[in-house]
Amino acid sequence: MTVDRAAVAALVARPALQKLLGALDGAGETTWIVGGAVRDVLIGRPVSDVDCATTATPEETMRRAGAAGFRVVPTGVEHGTVTVIVDGTPFEVTSLREDVETDGRRAKVAFGRDFAADARRRDFTMNALYADRMGQVHDFVGGLADLAARHVRFIGDPARRIAEDYLRILRFFRFHAAYGAGDIDAAGFSAAVKARAGLDRLSHERLRAEIAKLLVAPRALETCRIMAEAGIMQRVLAGVTHEERLGRLTAWEAAAGRAPDAVLRLAALGAEIAEDAERLRERLRLSNAETRRVHAFAALAERLRGAAGPWRLRDLRALASAFPPEVIAAAFAAVAPQTEVEPRGRDLLAAAARGEEVVPAFPLSGGDVVAAGVEKGPRVGAVLAAARERWLDADCPADRAALERILREAVAAVREG
Template sequence: MTIDRAAVASLVARPALQRLLAVLDGGGETTWIVGGAVRDVLIGRPVSDVDCATTATPEETMRRAAEAGFRVVPTGIDHGTVTVIVEGTPFEVTSLREDVETDGRRAKVAFGRDFAADARRRDFTMNALYADRTGQVHDFVGGLADLAARHVRFIGDPGQRIAEDYLRILRFFRFHAAYGSGDIDAAGFTAAVRARAGLDLLSHERLRTEIAKLLGAARALETCRIMIDAGLLQRTFAGVTHDMRLARLIAWEAACGRRPDPVLRLAALGTDIPEDAARLRDRLRLSNVETRRIHAFAALVERLNGSAGPWSLRDLRALALSFAPEIVAAAFAAAAPLADIDARGRDFLAAVARGEAIAPVFPLSGEEVVAAGVPKGPRVGAVLAAARERWLDEDCPADAAALKRILQQAVAAGRAG
C-alpha cells in the first residue's frame, strides 16, 4: 500500500511521544511505535493509545523514565510491559520478547533485541507494523499488503498462534468485523473452528471485552452470522443466538443515525426470555446496569412475541412508564413489524430514536391518593393504578384540573368497587 508518511510523521511528532522517544530511543537501545497506532494512522483512523516496543529491558525502561521525571507504573512487568506517563498521556512500553512457554491463556516470555522476532510472535500481520522516530514504517510479516487489502491474517501458522492464546479466536473475528473487507481468511477461520474448545478456558472478563468490541464493529452482523454458522457464538454465550433480531436492530440504528449500542445488540442477539439476562451476566461478567437493560429488552420482546398487536401510542407510553424509552424503541425495532404499530406509535418511536421523546412521568402519587380520602393500605395502590390507566387514556395530560378530575374519578370508582 502507499504509505501516508505525512500521517505517520504527525503521529510521531506528538510532543509527549517525542519526549518519551528522546529518553528511550538511543544510548544503545531502540524504541519504536508498534501495533494499533501504526495500523490506524495508516488507514486514516483516529489514534488514541500509542504503544511502543523497545530493545531495553523493563528495568532499563523504568530507570530511564524515572530519571526523566516521568511517572512509571509496572502494569505488566512479568511480560515486559510498563506504562510510562508523559504530560498526562500514558504509553505502554514493552520489551521485545519471544514466547518460551504457553498454555493458551498465559505465556512465559524471554526478552530479546530482534524486532523481526518480536513481530513473528504477534497475532495478525496488520498488528505487527512498527514506526521509528523518523516516521519510517517497518514491516517484517507482510502487514502493509494485508492492511491495504483489509485482510485479517494470522502471522505464521494460525493454529499455533491460537494455541498460544485462545482469546485470539474471538480477536480474529472481531478484527475481521472492524477492519476486514471481503471474505474472511480461510486458514484463520478453519483454525479457529478447530480450536473452539479453547474458548471454555478463557476468563469471563476477556470474553466480555472482545464480544463488546465485536458487536460495536462495522461488520458485526456479517461476522456474527459467520460465527453462528460455525457454532462459535452459541458456545461463547452458552445459549441462543438470533441474528435476524440483531439485523433489524442494526438497521434501525442506521436509519436513525444512532451509534452502535453493544449492550442492546447483545440483548437482541443472545436472549429469548428475560432469564437469559442472568446467563449472559454470568457468562460475560456484565455489570448490574448492563444486565438490567438486557433483562428489560428481553422482557419486552417476550411480550411482543405473545401479542398480535396492533400497538398504539397509548400502549407505547404505558411501556415507557416501566422501561426506558430507548429500550422500548429498540425492542420494537428488533421484534415488532411496523405494520403492528399505529401511525402515532411509529412517530413516538422515531422521536425516541432521535432523542426527542421523553418518557411520560405519571404525576400522581400515593400521598395524593391518601389526601383524597383513601385510607392507607392496598387500596391506595389500586386507586393509583386506576388513575394511571385513565391518565394514559386521556393522552397523559399535565394540567392540574385534569389531574384532579382523574384522581377523583379513580377514587370514586374504587369506592364503588
C-alpha cells in the same frame, strides 16, 4: 501498500510521544511505536492510544522514565509492560520478547533485543507494524500488504497462534469485522473452528471485552453470521443466537441515524426471553445497567411476539413509562417490524429512536394519595397504579383539575375493590 510518510511523521511528532521516545531511546536502547497506532494511521483512522516496543528491560524502562520525571505504573511488568504517563497521556511500553511457554491463557516470556522476533510472536500481520522515531515503518511479516488488502491474517501457523492464547479466536473475528474486506481468511477460520473449545477456558471479562468491540464493528452482522454457522457465537453466549434480529436492528440503527449500540445488539442477538438476560449477565459479566437494558429488550420481545396489534398510542405510552424509550423502539424494529401500529404510535416510536422523551413524568405521587385520605401502606401503591392507568387513558393530562379527578376515581376504585 504506499506508506503515508507525512501521516506517520505527524503521529511520531506528537509532543508527549517525542518526550517519551527522547527519554527511552539512545545509550544502547531503541524504542519504536508498534501495533494499532501504526496500523490505524496508515489507513487514515484516528489514533488514540499509542503503544511502544523497546529493547530495554522493564526495569531500565522504569528507571529512564522515572529519571525524566514521568509517572510509571508497572501494569504488566511480569510480561514486560509498564505504563508511562507523559503530560497526562498514558503510553504502554513493552520490552521486546518471545513467548517461552503458553497454556492458552497466559504466557511465560523471555525478553530480547530483536524486533523481527518480537513481530513473529504477535497475532496478526497488520498488528505487527512498527514506526521508528524518524517515521520509518518497519514490516517483518507482510503486514503492509495485508493491511492494503484489508486481509486479517495470523502470523505464521494460525493453530499455533491460537494455542498460545485462545482469546485470539475472538480477536480474529473481531478484527475481520473491524478491518477486513472480502472473504474471511480460510486458514485462520479453519484453525479457529477446530480450537473453539478453548474459548471455555477464558475469563468472562475477556469474552465480554471482545464481544462488545465486535458487535459495534462495521461488519459485525456478517461476522456474527459466520461465527454462528461455525457454532462459535453460541458457545460464547452459551445459548441460541438470532442473527436475523441483529440484522433488522442494525438496519434500524442506520435508518434512524443512531450509533451502534453494543448492549442492544447483544440483546437482539442473544436474548429471546427475559431469563436470557441473567444468562448473559453471568456469561459476560454485564453491569447492572446493561443487564436491565437486556432484560427490558427481552421482556418486550416476549410481549411483541404474543401481540397481533394494532398498538395504540396509549399502549406504547404505557410501555414507555416502564421501559427505556430507545429499547422499545429497538425491540419493535428487531422483533416485530411488521406489527401494526397506529399513526401516532409510529410517531412515538420515531421520537424514541431519536432519543427524545416520549412520555411526560407521571405527575402524581404517594404524597398526593395520602393527602386524598388514603392511609400510608400498600394501598397507596395500588392507588398510584390505578391512577397511572387512568392518566394514560386520558392522554397524559397535566392540568390540576384532570389530575384531581383521576386521583378521586383511582381512590374510589381501590376502595371498592
